[in-house]
Amino acid sequence: MSETPFEYAPAPESADIANLRPAYQMFVDGKFVDGAGEPMKTVNPATEEVLAEVTTAAASDVDRAVRAARRAYDRVWGRMPGAERAKYLFRIARLIQERSRELAVLETLDNGKPIRESRDADLPTVAAHFFHHAGWADKLDYAGYGPDPQPLGVAAQVIPWNFPLLMLAWKIAPALACGNTVVLKPAETTPLTALVFAEICQQAELPPGVVNIVTGAGEVGAELVAHDGVDKVAFTGSTDVGKRIQRGLAGTGRRLSLELGGKAANIVFDDAPLDQAVEGVVNGIFFNQGHVCCAGSRLLVQESVAEELVARLRDRIGTLRIGDPLDKNTDVGAINSRAQLDRITELADSGDAEGASRWTSPCPVPERGYFFAPTVFSDVQQSMRIAREEIFGPVLSVLTFRTPDEAIAKANNTPYGLSAGIWTEKGSRILWAASRVRAGVVWANTFNRFDPTAPFGGYQESGFGREGGRAGLEAYLNV
Template sequence: MPVFEYAPAPESRAIANLKDHYKPFVDGEFVDGSGEPLKTINPATEEVLAEVGTASKSDVDTAVKAARKAYNGAWSKMPGTERAKYLFRIARLIQERSRELAVLESLDNGKPIKESRDSDIPTAAAHFFYHAGWADKLEYAGYGANPRPLGVAGQIIPWNFPLLMLAWKIAPALATGNTVVLKPAETTPLTALVFAEICQQAELPPGVVNILPGAGDIGASIVEHAGIDKIAFTGSTEVGKAIQRQVAGTPKKLTLELGGKAANIVFEDAPLDQAIEGIVNGIFFNQGHVCCAGSRLLVQESIAEEVLEKLRYRVSTLRVGDPLDKNTDVGAINSAEQLAKIRGLVESGDAEGAQRWTSPCPVPERGFFFAPTVFANVHQSMRIAREEIFGPVLSVLTFRTPDEAVAKANNTPYGLSAGIWTEKGSRILWMANQLRAGVVWANTFNRFDPAAPFGGYQESGFGREGGRTGLEAYLSV
């Protein structure tokens, strides 16, 4: 049987319109930040993409004052129909510049271009379209006759979905009449700063959106600033706990979307070929850099060997390499620091006796890459079953009964998501009711919609983003 080789199909880097230097965005203008400039790196090549000006504590104060002025001015008093027009413009501009944004995202983040192009950027636009539709309907959202915006929202986003996380945060804030001071992740600031250009194109009033690149100290300055009314954070559980301690005792509202260790549960009656695709998508999408990744696979004992055999074959066909190649399935790990963390946890799996299988796919010599890895014979006490790896590493455990599956799935301090694979609708409903997870997928995984609320329990955070429920985080009700 002939073996078909994939010829490279690279997207043009020139489409990204990459600049040598980017600046913070404050009060409707790009300004010279007074922080130390940082160099953002292409994780696939380790080359410097651009120099980015960063903010200082004084810049945070300036941005908060600009946001407050915009809020007290026309923005919070503007009819919802008028605010909606700005969100619709932003959504359309994201669509118009989608190819540019997709290439830039893949360069800065390391994710495959087909994911940036087909998932991240379209969903970011969809969030602005969706929330634009709510802007003039807030009185009918179930929050009383006169729901009011909170004021200035401080938002801190991670590096795994840079533009999409920005859209999750900014779209509902603007739709409800708030203004924003946002800090993108230190390693992936570029699409956020191009989004600032889009705000200018949409003629968004100055100060409504402010974007401050920088490290963790800038995020801390936003959290502690007395002029901030609401904090929205997506990131690690450790940082989320620190933010919660900082905000405790203040009038600031807080939502946290933190880590996860999701269970993807496959019963013996599941459609196995479909389930295999869901398992692969659940853990290897975006290199496993997903808070809700299905990083713990729970397989019914009677089909465990068959599932592992099918899974290893399917994973061996994944192509690891250049994120700009349209044939790439698994791109680059976002940073050297994250790669070191993944390697450390994988070594712990070896040391604790799990059976490691690594895809034989070729891996580029340069850049931050890690081959897809599957661990079998995993026990619940192992670090790879307990800690969030945030990489392309799957831990496989087995179960005999539905009750055992529930017990193992819930044996985690996290509670962000879960997946169920079975042909029995009654079992799906029973399992979903038993699982402590904010989102439960049935016979699919990693499906998102702006109209569906997303969020977690326990150490995965609290509050919801998306849907009617997500509006409440930005309203005084």
């Protein structure tokens, strides 16, 4: 054998492509402005260095943004023919494609996700969402909600840090297509791509006030969703915050859609295509460092193949490359923030304390930055915290089952219900399991696949309302 092993040389994407600026302003009524709040700093989680300073909104700024959105809705956007709205959306979609490399690098810098994912998964899906909804704008009569369905008005939208630009697309594209105007607040740790998206709105000559981006932490979001001037609130984030929002909105008559946490089960039956199931399980929990609300964080595997599957899984996880998110060969990037890293560490420690067996990938982990090596817990029982609570990190809990009924019972034994995966070569078993699993999205022999035509959303504490597809339009129409 060779003396030199075939080790990939570093292949970093150039950070300059992101056109990073020292300071970013928020976007209100078609203009970039400074907010009255205390400016905040956003950090590159892979290096812990400050990327840029970002202005933040005070209550007065949120009010200004909502008023701008109202004016734009009353005077321009709400009454514009769908075919005209479509032109703006198509233009935005094309501009996103043109600037996709810049956006991908910026997303990776701000979020910590590997460039391979921001380039090959996030950005293409972002553009696809705008293209898809651009097509709907003049066809809403045929969406199944009766003739001439009307928009709701001003939508307040608050999005999380795990897929900053993709969540923005999921929120803004359908809202605009249906004739609403929006005020959107990106997460405080990942505001940058949303602010570049605001530039794209300017480039597309979108009428002022149709899209407003206000920046800041939780209190800005709270201010926004509680504002009297909004007609609709859409939130993606934690179940706790979702509950608070729902309480606040009770009795106001304002519409609400929530996309919250999850603790998805990936069910592997003994006749599954094993090599692909291993890939699917890896993709289900280590995609985006496990910062995915629909992550397949619980592996339910039939006892007769458990040993073999877990062995193959460890071999495969051992080949995952963790490190510089800008390196094109990195599979697992950085955890988005110190706070999230602490939470993952704490929950993983509870797994040890409660008696599960921890296995950690032997891959080298960078010394600087927020990183957590891919981790698998076996001997996990339903009662353990790591089997019940959302970890939102690269930590997989392995449970076993003996019969299909037991698999379904265990899969459904959670207050969540966002997604599930079913692995079997038998079509009838896929249909049988899919009709019994309580989850908004069920993947068969695949996992974490997103498409603008497929509605996404949850059951129970995972929220309500759908995003994407025909069903997703309902959230932004007065029906």
